[in-house]
Amino acid sequence: MSQATPERIVIATRESRLALWQAEHIKARLEALYPGCRVELLGMTTRGDQILDRPLAKVGGKGLFVKELETALLDGRADIAVHSMKDVPMEMGEAFALPCICAREVPLDAFVSRRYESLADMPPGAVVGTSSLRRESQIHAQYPFLGVTSLRGNLDTRLRKLDEGQYDAIILAAAGLTRLGMGERIRSILPAEVSLPAAGQGALGIECLAAREDVIGWLQPLADADTTACVLAERAVARALAGSCEVPLGAYALIRAGRLWLRGFVARPDGSEIVRAEREGAAGEAESLGRALAEALRAQGAEALLADLG
Numbered sequence: 346m347s348q349a350t351p352e353r354i355v356i357a358t359r360e361s362r363l364a365l366w367q368a369e370h371i372k373a374r375l376e377a378l379y380p381g382c383r384v385e386l387l388g389m390t391t392r393g394d395q396i397l398d399r400p401l402a403k404v405g406g407k408g409l410f411v412k413e414l415e416t417a418l419l420d421g422r423a424d425i426a427v428h429s430m431k432d433v434p435m436e437m438g439e440a441f442a443l444p445c446i447c448a449r450e451v452p453l454d455a456f457v458s459r460r461y462e463s464l465a466d467m468p469p470g471a472v473v474g475t476s477s478l479r480r481e482s483q484i485h486a487q488y489p490f491l492g493v494t495s496l497r498g499n500l501d502t503r504l505r506k507l508d509e510g511q512y513d514a515i516i517l518a519a520a521g522l523t524r525l526g527m528g529e530r531i532r533s534i535l536p537a538e539v540s541l542p543a544a545g546q547g548a549l550g551i552e553c554l555a556a557r558e559d560v561i562g563w564l565q566p567l568a569d570a571d572t573t574a575c576v577l578a579e580r581a582v583a584r585a586l587a588g589s590c591e592v593p594l595g596a597y598a599l600i601r602a603g604r605l606w607l608r609g610f611v612a613r614p615d616g617s618e619i620v621r622a623e624r625e626g627a628a629g630e631a632e633s634l635g636r637a638l639a640e641a642l643r644a645q646g647a648e649a650l651l652a653d654l655g
């Protein structure tokens with residue numbers, strides 16, 4: 346299928362600094378690919394950006410960041426939306442497609458602190474800030490003597506709260522910090538064994554209307570096959586176990602010697618129980634590997650852990 350070269354592409358984007366960086370990044374890549382094309386940003390505020398005082402798990406989860414952008418796609422005000430794949434709901438509306446997942450850089454979590462080098466360095470009673478049940482459960486399971494308290498807001502807000510002394514350390518996705526040029530705030534990267542990332546963490550995805558075959562064609566050169574396979578596998582785990590709800594679940598895949606290697610866990614938020622599993626297989630079977638991993642977690646009682654979340 347040959348596509349006419351685009352003349353104009355409008356990107357719907359949230360207006361947080363991270364979202365704008367991501368949209369600008371894709372804009373620059375599209376302009377390099379299609380030199381005559383005008384690429385424009387359409388900034389919007391989503392419900393997820395407005396609600397800052399409650400954990401996302403309580404107010405509707407990931408969909409809050411995506412809905413307004415999808416409305417702009419439906420209205421024809423925008424052609425594409427750029428997302429952190431971590432924030433994209435597992436089930437998408439039929440009208441929408443995610444035809445492009447870009448190469449992932451840093452998928453892991455970062456430890457940020459003025460006083461300490463890593464979680465293992467923190468004394469009993471020291472306080473880590475995070476509002477992610479995934480991060481919280483893993484900290485409690487491995488460092489039961491540390492305190493964990495809620496931390497919301499965009500990256501700048503979270504770093505300010507750390508600097509004001511409200512926390513002894515915070516955990517953030519390394520990708521967000523490096524994208525915003527704040528990589529020097531990272532004291533250490535938490536290995537996957539300590540903090541298994543969220544499905545899709547560190548990867549950018551581009552959404553458009555499923556009917557826009559022209560757009561889907563334009564985006565193909567930006568897609569990365571390895572990252573796509575990994576993210577599909579990770580999202581299949583999350584979809585099978587949790588839908589798009591915010592739960593203590595991690596899923597992380599990498600390609601090694603041409604094979605896809607996938608790890609996952611489900612826990613109680615307090616870390617008192619944690620089940621883990623891993624699978625290895627062909628990258629072409631990413632989604633069925635994800636479903637098989639979810640099945641292995643279920644066989645160890647994952648559903649009971651999630652059912653108790655309330």
Ligand SMILES: NCc1[nH]cc(CCC(=O)O)c1CC(=O)O
Pocket residue numbers: 429430431432516517518519520521545546547548549
């Ligand atoms: N939950 C918010 C969010 N969504 C994507 C990122 C970071 C970038 C990424 O993972 O692609 C972050 C910040 C964080 O978790 O620290």
